[in-house]
Amino acid sequence: ANSILAGYGTTVFEVMSQLARAHDAVNLGQGFPDDRGPEDVLRAAADAVVDGSNQYPPMTGIPELRRAVAAHGKRFYGLDVDWEREVLVTSGATEGLASCLFGLIEPGDEVILFDPLYDSYLPIVRRAGGIPKLVSLEPPAWELPMDRLKAAFSDKTKLVLLNTPMNPAAKVFTRAELQEIAALLEKYDAYAVCDEVYEHIVFDGRRHESLITLPGMRERCLKIGSAGKTFSLTGWKVGYVTAVPALLQPVMRAHQFLVFTTPPNLQRAVAQGLEKDASYFTELAGGMQAKRDRLTAGLARVGFDVLPCEGTYFVNADFRPLGFKGDDEAFCKHITAEAKVAAIPVSALYAEGTVRNYARFCFAKRDEVLDEAVDRLGRYF
Numbered sequence: 602a603n604s605i606l607a608g609y610g611t612t613v614f615e616v617m618s619q620l621a622r623a624h625d626a627v628n629l630g631q632g633f634p635d636d637r638g639p640e641d642v643l644r645a646a647a648d649a650v651v652d653g654s655n656q657y658p659p660m661t662g663i664p665e666l667r668r669a670v671a672a673h674g675k676r677f678y679g680l681d682v683d684w685e686r687e688v689l690v691t692s693g694a695t696e697g698l699a700s701c702l703f704g705l706i707e708p709g710d711e712v713i714l715f716d717p718l719y720d721s722y723l724p725i726v727r728r729a730g731g732i733p734k735l736v737s738l739e740p741p742a743w744e745l746p747m748d749r750l751k752a753a754f755s756d757k758t759k760l761v762l763l764n765t766p767m768n769p770a771a772k773v774f775t776r777a778e779l780q781e782i783a784a785l786l787e788k789y790d791a792y793a794v795c796d797e798v799y800e801h802i803v804f805d806g807r808r809h810e811s812l813i814t815l816p817g818m819r820e821r822c823l824k825i826g827s828a829g830k831t832f833s834l835t836g837w838k839v840g841y842v843t844a845v846p847a848l849l850q851p852v853m854r855a856h857q858f859l860v861f862t863t864p865p866n867l868q869r870a871v872a873q874g875l876e877k878d879a880s881y882f883t884e885l886a887g888g889m890q891a892k893r894d895r896l897t898a899g900l901a902r903v904g905f906d907v908l909p910c911e912g913t914y915f916v917n918a919d920f921r922p923l924g925f926k927g928d929d930e931a932f933c934k935h936i937t938a939e940a941k942v943a944a945i946p947v948s949a950l951y952a953e954g955t956v957r958n959y960a961r962f963c964f965a966k967r968d969e970v971l972d973e974a975v976d977r978l979g980r981y982f
């Protein structure tokens with residue numbers, strides 16, 4: 602029995618993390634922080650396990666968390682969200698994305714995606730019967746090519762999948778870019794699934810702009826967030842989708858048969874986390890920015906040409922100045938085995954692109970871990 606899924610292979614994150622373990626390498630590949638996360642949120646989860654219910658919570662999420670997501674939308678984006686009808690709690694952003702795509706795409710619908718892209722997007726779009734239309738962004742500037750974006754739209758366009766801050770490009774879309782996208786969504790009567798898991802991880806005084814806040818976009822956008830990223834607890838897999846009822850209804854239909862729900866105690870703790878005061882969110886971004894600077898400086902000392910990073914957990918580094926002969930996949934495998942530092946080849950996240958000279962490094966690590974990685978690379982090259 603052959604199936605479309607057979608062609609998918611194993612996700613690059615699992616492949617590189619396994620390789621990192623096999624070689625006892627410092628793993629700057631798969632994106633996850635190595636700190637504990639906020640103590641009060643951990644404590645709230647532990648308390649909720651012991652004192653709270655451990656049975657199926659409501660299919661759309663516990664009321665406390667849906668209220669907290671709505672309040673977060675108001676606080677950070679000025680959105681008026683009806684928590685009962687416009688918020689869905691999912692098993693991570695990954696399931697939120699899958700439910701949005703399975704819920705909204707009809708076979709034959711065209712879906713516009715920006716290349717490079719997070720690796721779960723294309724398999725799900727295809728499995729939902731969607732026809733991917735890729736718009737490629739290229740380093741070092743990762744500019745949005747407006748002519749190609751316009752050309753990607755047609756009468757068959759159902760939705761755009763937009764990731765900002767963007768993994769792996771580390772680009773934060775500007776308001777002007779979002780306005781261009783919004784105008785096209787209006788013109789073609791299309792929707793946007795907005796993957797905003799890194800909404801609180803933006804640097805240098807930038808602000809994350811959410812497409813859903815632009816005029817006319819409240820009715821067209823589904824906004825996805827992730828507690829994994831906002832509280833440095835990636836293993837928890839708690840995500841949330843905000844959208845008008847007409848858009849969220851089909852997403853809920855998909856969600857009910859994919860996972861139905863997600864653990865109640867983690868939901869409760871995340872609800873508490875989302876109510877943290879402004880300093881938590883500022884310090885999260887500030888702390889990550891310092892780590893970005895530390896790793897960027899270290900990689901530059903080793904000899905990499907490191908690209909600017911506006912947000913996310915990642916910097917992309919051109920390894921050609923080191924004199925390595927081979928593509929990014931060969932380079933990442935090589936440094937994992939020889940220098941004992943793992944990274945992700947950027948081409949693994951390109952569906953069509955031909956860029957093969959960048960390695961993506963995750964800087965969401967303790968300073969001593971970043972320093973050790975840089976030392977190892979420095980000794981090797």
Ligand code: PMP
Nearest residue numbers: 693694695719768798827829840
């Ligand atoms: N979207 C992007 C762009 C990501 O980088 C990630 C994971 N890091 C996800 C979605 C998945 O988030 P979650 O762990 O909440 O499923």
Ligand code: GLN
Nearest residue numbers: 614615630631632633768
């Ligand atoms: N989003 C993380 C990354 O980009 C990995 C998530 C995963 O392992 N599926 O590295």
